[in-house]
Amino acid sequence: MATIDINLATRFLFATQIHFCCMYAVFIWDWITGILSEYRLIWKTKWTPVKALYLFTRYWVICIIPYVLWCYTVDHDQDTCNKIFRSPVALAMWNQVGSEAILTVRTYAFFGRNLYVLGVCLSMLGAIISYQLWALTTKMLPLPFLNGVSGPCLPMAILGQAHLLGFFVAPLCFDTIITVATLWKAVAMRRANGPSSHIIQVFLKNGIFYFLLISGANLLNGIFYFQPHAEMSAIMIPLSIILSPLLACRLILDIRQRAAGGSNNAYTSSEKGPALPVRIPRPFNASHTTSRNGGFELRSRPNESHVEAEQEQEDPDYKGVDPTGSYHSVRLPSSSPLNGIRVEVAKNVSVEYR
Structure with a gap:
């Protein structure tokens, strides 16, 4: 049986306690600095599964970590x-469950609301x-005190079993598969x-970093x-149970911020002409009024995918991959001296009028 250096174990235990306090301070700081965005993007929106997941993940950590600190410090x-x-351990376990559930929702949305993907993830x-519940209730013991009299209430695995290791490695396996x-x-x-x-750009800017x-x-x-050094084994637990939900909440806020900031796109022009249908590869907000100064304009023509996109605006986190987009009309000049006019409506999409 390996011997434990008491002095080294004492120092690493103190470092773990400081790490817990620091990570909780970071979580509170992130919450305070983002409270206005949270009010605008979360509290003022309609109730959806994503909103419920965000509020649970954010406020569960805020409420239970003080008790965890009391037990551990x-x-x-x-x-x-x-x-x-x-x-x-039982309380902090749900910190990770909240962040894993948010990753599940994002993966489900990124795969175009594929129910098979959702079923596998769930x-x-x-x-x-x-x-984790089985390991928590049957495979953990209280860690003996270093001074033999008193100390923090930390768990340890039953001798010869690695279920406590599996308790923390299981979420790692889930994250790896999802990523x-x-x-x-x-x-x-x-x-x-x-x-x-557009979907790739949103994912690269707002998804992969957090994943x-x-x-x-x-x-x-x-x-x-x-x-192999048992004294160091618990030092990164705060990173896993506090940083992960922080990043998951930030992921939701950033995606909703991007959706809110990119909803006022419009294309205008200066001459009148015939209206042509065009397919736009992403949700597009265009005016329904006719330009008086001439030119071309875009007019929305709702179809099934457009109506679905409007419904999904209530919860941007549930937007799936819609490769077809929505139909709109483009009004081009009717008296042009050119043989043909080519208008670039969006990247990789164009309309020709001859």
Whole structure:
């Protein structure tokens, strides 16, 4: 049996406690600095599954981490620890569940609301929750105090079993599968639609960064559990249970901010002419009035996909991949000396009038 350096273990325990406090401070700072955006993009919107997930993930962490800090940073006697050592793990587990659920929603949306993808993701998430609850209730013991008298109430695995390791590695496996699948989809869409695809640009700017950071937080936690020095095994737990939900909440806010900021696009011109139908590859807001100064103008022509897009505006996080877009009309000059006019409406989409 390996011996533990008491002095080294004491220092790493103190570092872990400081790490918990610092990560909670970062979470509160992020919440305070983004409270106006949260009010505008979350609280003032209609109730949707994404809104519910955001509020749960954000405020669950704010409410339960003080109790976790009390368990992990305050010295308790053995009787107290025997009663409460499972409770902080049970509460903090749902921090990760919230962030994993948000990743599931984003993956579902990115795959065009594919129910098969949603079913697979929910099945994996359900399996992880079941395993964590089983390991929590049957495979954990209170960690002995370093001074033998009192100390923080930390859990430890049963000797010879690695279920505590699996408790934290399971979310890492989920994140890895989700991220790899999403990257594969992004590469496939890039090959099909080109690098200028609107969906690809939104994902690269607002999705992949958060996917990789959330996976990286769980990866670091897993690495520290795999390394041979037991004194260091818990030092990255705060990164996994606090940073992951922070990034998941920020992902929702950034995507909704981008959707809100990009909703006022319009194309105008200066001459009248015949109206031609054109397909726009993304939701487009155009005026229905006729220009008096001549030129061409865009007119919306609702179809099924356009109506669906309007409904999805209520919850931008549920937008799927709609390769067909919406129909609009473009009014081109009727008395042009040129043989033909080519109008670039959007990247990779054009209309010719002859």
